[in-house]
Amino acid sequence: MASEMKTGLVLLILIGVSSALGSIIAPTTFYNLRGFQLLLFLLLLNMTLCVVRTLTGYIKQYNNRGAKQQYYPRKLGILLIHLGFIGILLGATLNVYYGQSTQIAILKGNQLDTADVITSKAPFMLQLDDFRVEFNPDGSPAQYYSDMTVLENGSIKEKGSISVNNPLQYKDIKFYQQDYGYVVKGKYPNDKGKEIEAQLAEGSILEIPGTKRVMKVLQYAPDFDPNRGLNQTTGRADNPRIIFSVSENNQLLEIGAARFNEKIDIDNNTAMYFIGVEPYTVLKVKSDPGLPLTFAGGLMFVWGLALTLLFKPVNVKPKGIMIG
C-alpha cells in the first residue's frame, strides 16, 4: 500500500474519532478549533499528493505502453472522486477565510444597504415590499414569503420572493428566509395633546407624556388564547391581540390583551390605542467565494461515483497507484 494512502487513512480515522468526541463534548465550538482544522488541512495536503502521484503513475504507464494503453473508466472515476474531494475541501477553506455571513431584520417598507453588513465590490439596496405567511388548513405555517426589490442607485434592478428553500441571489450575495416577527403600531397623545403614531417592538416600553404610568408591549398574539398567558402559539391572525402591561413606580397595575383600535385607559386622563402590526423579515445574508469550487468538487465526486458504480474493478494494481 502506498504510504500516502496509509497516512490519509490515519488522518481520516483521527478526524472521525475527534469529531465524534467533539459532537458530544462541544458541538458548537469544537469544529472551529485550530487543531481540528489542521487535521482537515493535512488531509487536503495528503490527498493532493495522492492525486499527483497517481497522475504521474498513469503518465509513466502511458509512456511505457504507448498506444496500447488500456483505458479504465473505473480508474478515472476513482481519480475524480479524490479530485472532487480536494475541490470540496479547497472551496470550504476559501469560505472559512473569505466567506461572510450574518443575520439581519428588515421591516416592511424599509431598505437594507448591503454595504452595512457585508463587504463586497458592488453593494446594493434590498427593500422588503411585503412579508406573508401561508397557512395550512390546521393553522400551521405552510410557507414564509419575503417579497423583495433590489435597487442600485435608486433604480429597480430585480424583484423576487424569498421563501424557505428558495433563496434570492443578486451578484455575489445570497439571502435566505430565516425568521420573522411583528412590530406593533400604537397611537397616543403627545405633550401638546395631539395624537401621534409610533412603532413599538415587542418588549419595548412607552412613556406617554402627561402621565407617570408606563406602558409595555409584551407580545403580539395573532391567535390569542386567554389560557396560554405569555406562551401564545404563533399562527394565523384569527384573533389578534396585543398583550401589554401598565405600571407606575415599578408597581404592576394591569396586564391586558387589547384588540386593534380598542381604547386602553392608561389613567383617568390618558388613553391610547393599538392600531395594527407591521411584519419584519429576518434573512441570512451570505457571500461565499468558495461555493463554485465546492460545487464543482461535489459534481466531480458524483461523476466519479457513477463511473465506479458502472464499471467493474480491474485486477491490475501497480504499486503506488491509487486503488481501482
Add this chain to the structure above:
Amino acid sequence: MATVFQVLIYTTLIAYAAGAVLYLAGSSSATRKGLLAASCLVVIGFISNLMALILRTIMVSRLPLSSSYEFILIFTCITVSFYLIYEFKTGEKGAGGVVLLIAAMLILSVVLMAQGQFGEVTPLMPALKSPWLTVHVLTAATAYACFALTAGLAARQLISNNPDITEENVYKIAGAGFTLLSLSIILGAIWAEQAWGSYWSWDPKEVWALITWIIYAVYLHLYRSSQLKSKTASILLLAGFALVLFTFFGVNYLLPGMHSYAGIMKGAAMKFS
C-alpha cells in the same frame, strides 16, 4: 385506515421475527424445511411492509419520508428486499438470521415508539418542502439497507467456521452502500445550502454521517489494497453498521440538531435596518 396500517405493521413484525428465529435455528441444524419456511415468512413480511408503506403514502398523499418511523419502514423494506435478492442470486441463506433480526428490531422500535402517530397526518413544515427531500432520504435508506446486509453477512462470517459467503460480494455491496451514502450526504448538503444557507454546519447528524462514511471508506481502501484479514473486515463492517444505527437513533434522541427540525425558525438577534 390507521387500524389496517397497525395490522400490517404487526404482521411485518411477526413475520420478520419468526423468520429470524427459523433462520438462526436452521443455520445450526441445517434443516431444509425450516429454512424454506423462513424464506416464505420473509416474503410475507416484505409484502406487508410494502403494503404498509403504500397505505401510508395514500394516507398522507405524498411519499412517507418525513418522520423517523416512516424512514424505518422504508429502511427495513429495502433491506429485506436486498436480502431476498441476495438469497435468490447466491442461494446463500447464512446471513438471513442476523438481517431479519435487525429488521424485526427496527420494526419493534416503530411499534414501541411511534404507535401513537400511526393515524396522524400532519402537513410538511416549510423546510421539508423541497424536491431534495425525496432523493436525500431515499439514497440514505438504500445506503443503510446495503450496510445492514453487509452487517448480516459479516456476522455470519464471524460466527461460522466454514462460511459460505464470498468476500468479493460483501465488498461490492459495501461499495454500493458507500456510493449511495456519499450521494445522500452531497444531496443533503445541496439542500441545506438552499434551506439554511450553509451546506455543512457540523450538525450532529452530519458529523455522525461523516464518521459512518469514514469507516466504510477505510474498509474499502484496505480491502482493495489487499491489506484486510477476513476477520478484521467483518469487524469493520459490523462497527460501520453500529455507526449507522447510532447516526439514526443516537443522534435523533441524544444529540439533537437541525435534523430534529427544531432550529429552523429560531429567534434571531435583532438588528433592524
